[in-house]
Amino acid sequence: MFATPKTGENPNTQPLVAPDLIIHAERALIDGVLRPGSVHVTGGRITAITALDPAPDPAVPGITLPPSQVLLPGLVDTHVHVNEPGRTEWEGFDSATRAAARGGVTTLLDMPLNSIPVTTTVAALEEKLAAAIPQLRVDVGFWGGAVPENGADLRPLHEAGVFGFKAFLAPSGIDEFGHLTEPELNTVLAALAEDDALLIVHAESPAVLDAQPESVDGGYPEFLRSRPEEAERDAIRMVIEGLERTGGRAHILHLSAASALDQIRAAKAAGLRLSVETCPHYLGLSAEEVPAGGTEFKCCPPIRDAGNRAALWAALIDGTIDTIASDHSPSTIEQKRRGDGDFRVAWGGVSGLEVELPVVWTAAREFGMPLERVIRLLAEAPARLVGLSDVGSIAVGNRAHLIAFDPDAAFTVHAEHLAHRNKISAFDGRTLHGVVERVWLHGAELTEDSAPSGQVRRRG
Incomplete structure (x- = not known):
């Protein structure tokens, strides 16, 4: 499909005959x-990268980006709850992948809950695929679930192409997806180690959560106290000790508690195969900003204080935190507003898929992280985490998933204009920097009227 370089030549400089498209950028x-x-695209793949042509041949299909725009790889979001089938009134593949495309996310991985059925068997995966395939506006892969009763299903799901397995160590919030006890966690880690499969973990300790005083007022300060940092630290301890026993692989999801970072650093230094993500809402928001009754900010683990936020940024800068993912976890507005602002009963989850890049980039400007590092955390690193070698970077042979991004443009988020199904957002009314101006999927530019053209991705 793409030109084969001669021995000793740099493949990124190889000219290609008759490309379908060349994108010229002063900054790529x-x-x-x-x-x-100049990035050459043929057959949906990047086939050459050459020096910028100051006078492109008008006979060759081409696009010259204005100097204000940067050509970047499409983002890879490894933590998205699409919820279809079964809870499509919360979100679905059409609305979720439309939001992803608008935000420059060209590959996403769907979580095994909160759909019905949950993705804990091959039959459930097939049901999800049947719902997804006709609607995909970006490429989509799938996680399997690890629950107490599906030990015999793990290998068949792995062979069916899921990218790994999601487990909760505390109640998930839905009855269909049970959480693992510590002995069950060790059993799952040992089983997955046989196939070198990845376990991704919602790391909160039920023992710590159960020990907290009973809530009395339903406000955010009380909710924050009910899910202390100790809950994350204790659950991460369980994962680390499980890795020591089994030699497996694990990834900590949505790290919120900066006080757990020393454990993670020590585990990595000891050679354990542990990685960790955090999320845009922990990087761009702080507890001090959550208004009374603002249940659009509720998530588990919770958004913590400004000092914690700064410590998470320091851990991104020093490399302790490996990836950033949205943890887009929508519900109906009625579920988010249940209890009229009572954090005890409102659904927990932040809808941020469409705005994750500007949220992170706006905060990165504050903390001094350059755009190159931001994109590594949102694109290249998550792609490598899950073994997707042909996305996440602009390189010859990769899928031509590209975005044109204006890092200096500013805009105000209006929830009613976002593409996800239920128009509620913790970022509503915030002014952010960075606008995704154009998106290409498999070398074709996406618009609001584009027909679904995303593909299913499978492990391996």
Whole structure:
């Protein structure tokens, strides 16, 4: 499909006959550096990267980005709850992938809950695929679930192409997806280690959560106290000790508690195969900003204080935290507003898929992280985590998933204009920096009127 370089030549400089499209950019993220370049696309793949042509041939299909725009790889979001089938009134593949495309996310991985059925068997995966395939506006892969009763289903799901397995160590919030006890966690880690499969973990300790005083007023300060940092630290301890016993692989989801970072650093230094993500809402928001009754901010683990937020940024900068993912977890507005602002009963989850890049980039400007590092955390690193070698970077042979991004443009978020199904957002009314101006999927530019053209991704 793409030109084969001669021995000793740099494949990124190979010219290609008759490309379908060339995108010329004064700034393109190539080999981790922003530099001028022309990216050649044929058959949906990047087939050459050449020096920027100051006078492109008008006979060759091409696009020249304005100097204000940067050519970047499409983002890879490994933590999205699409909820279809079964809870499509919360979200679905059409609305979720439309939101992803608007936000420059060209590959996403769907969580095994809160759909019905949950993705804990091959039959459930097939049901989800049947719902998804006709609607995909970006490429989509799937996680399997690890629950107490599906030990015999783990290997068949792995062979069917899921990218790994999601487990909760505390109640998930839905009856269909049970949480693992510590002995069950060790059993699952040992089973997955036989196939070198990845376990991704919602790490909160039920023992710590159960020990908290009973809530009395339903406000955010009380909700925050009910899910202390100790709950994350204790659950991460369980995962680390499980890795020591089994030699398996694990990824900590949506790290909120900065006080757990020393445990993670020590585990990595000891050679354990542990990685960790955090989320845009922990990086762009702080507890001090949550208004009374603002249940659109409720998530588990919770958004913590400004000092904690700064410590998470320091851990991103020093490399302790490996990836950023949205944890887009929508519900109906009625579920989010249940209890009229009572954090005890409102559904927990932040809908941020469409705005994750500007949320992170706006905060990154504050903390001094360059755009190149931001994109590594949102694209290249998550792609490598799950073994997707042909996305997440601009390189010859990769899928031509590209975005044109204006890092200096500013806009105000209006929840009613976002593409996800239920128009509620913790970012409503916030002014953010960074606008995704154009998106290409498999080399074709996406618009609001584009027909679904996303593909299913499978492990391996």
